[in-house]
Amino acid sequence: MINGRSAVRDRVAIMSAKLAVVSGGGTGIGAAITRTLAQDGYEVIIAGRRAEPLAKVAAEIDGVTTVVADLADAAQVTRVAEAVADRPVDVLVNNAGGFVTPNGDSLADEAEMWRRAYDVNVLTAVLLTSALEASLRRPGGRVILLSSIAAQRGGAGPYSAAKAALHGWVFDLAARLGPDGITANVISPGYIAETEFFGTRMTPEGHAHRVAQTLVGRAGVPDDIAAAVGWLAGASGGYVTGQIIGVNGGSVLGR
Numbered sequence: 491m492i493n494g495r496s497a498v499r500d501r502v503a504i505m506s507a508k509l510a511v512v513s514g515g516g517t518g519i520g521a522a523i524t525r526t527l528a529q530d531g532y533e534v535i536i537a538g539r540r541a542e543p544l545a546k547v548a549a550e551i552d553g554v555t556t557v558v559a560d561l562a563d564a565a566q567v568t569r570v571a572e573a574v575a576d577r578p579v580d581v582l583v584n585n586a587g588g589f590v591t592p593n594g595d596s597l598a599d600e601a602e603m604w605r606r607a608y609d610v611n612v613l614t615a616v617l618l619t620s621a622l623e624a625s626l627r628r629p630g631g632r633v634i635l636l637s638s639i640a641a642q643r644g645g646a647g648p649y650s651a652a653k654a655a656l657h658g659w660v661f662d663l664a665a666r667l668g669p670d671g672i673t674a675n676v677i678s679p680g681y682i683a684e685t686e687f688f689g690t691r692m693t694p695e696g697h698a699h700r701v702a703q704t705l706v707g708r709a710g711v712p713d714d715i716a717a718a719v720g721w722l723a724g725a726s727g728g729y730v731t732g733q734i735i736g737v738n739g740g741s742v743l744g745r
Contacts, residue, residue, distance in 0.1 A: 514586035516543030518685030522712030561614035578627040584615035607648035629671020664732030673731035680738025683709040705740025
């Protein structure tokens with residue numbers, strides 16, 4: 491009987507523990523979000539294509555579980571749902587994404603680049619959210635999508651278009667999930683240094699140009715975005731839904 495009671499207590503503890511899922515949680519903004527949520531008391535499942543950066547984050551932060559999966563592949567997304575099992579998900583952060591470069595100049599190359607940009611930046615969020623929608627805590631769940639300033643001012647072709655698609659989709663999510671007490675919002679970062687996003691494409695001149703476009707005279711850092719996620723995930727963010735929240739140092743003014 492004692493063992494039975496102990497098992498019940500353990501089960502209650504597991505079900506009541508706060509759980510967050512972060513896609514692209516192995517580097518840059520995703521790693522900072524994972525760290526912030528862990529510090530706020532969440533157990534965090536991080537998912538991404540590359541095992542090594544995910545494992546590095548898990549080794550550095552207590553309470554982190556990793557899932558290696560290409561989230562644009564429906565068959566692999568189920569790995570995240572299996573890791574969640576029957577626990578309620580308090581926070582889902584769709585952070586996975588990236589800039590897709592062309593592989594050639596033909597029309598077929600153009601089509602492939604646009605499809606890949608959509609897969610990487612939109613389909614990853616759609617599939618993961620759909621896979622975990624039934625698991626979101628009701629009421630109180632949070633869905634957060636990571637977009638980009640490029641969605642609001644253009645300049646990045648298929649990347650701009652793909653990120654803008656998240657803006658329209660979050661309105662549908664907010665309307666559908668709102669009656670269950672779940673919020674859905676987009677965070678739209680501006681120029682964020684200290685990430686892998688630009689790779690070798692960033693130059694000192696490019697950095698200076700982007701900083702000059704801000705009103706605060708500095709580049710953003712991953713912790714700036716993580717702080718916004720922490721706010722939306724917390725109790726103080728419970729009345730915010732269906733919003734596009736710019737975190738860009740004033741590079742694009744709110745409208």
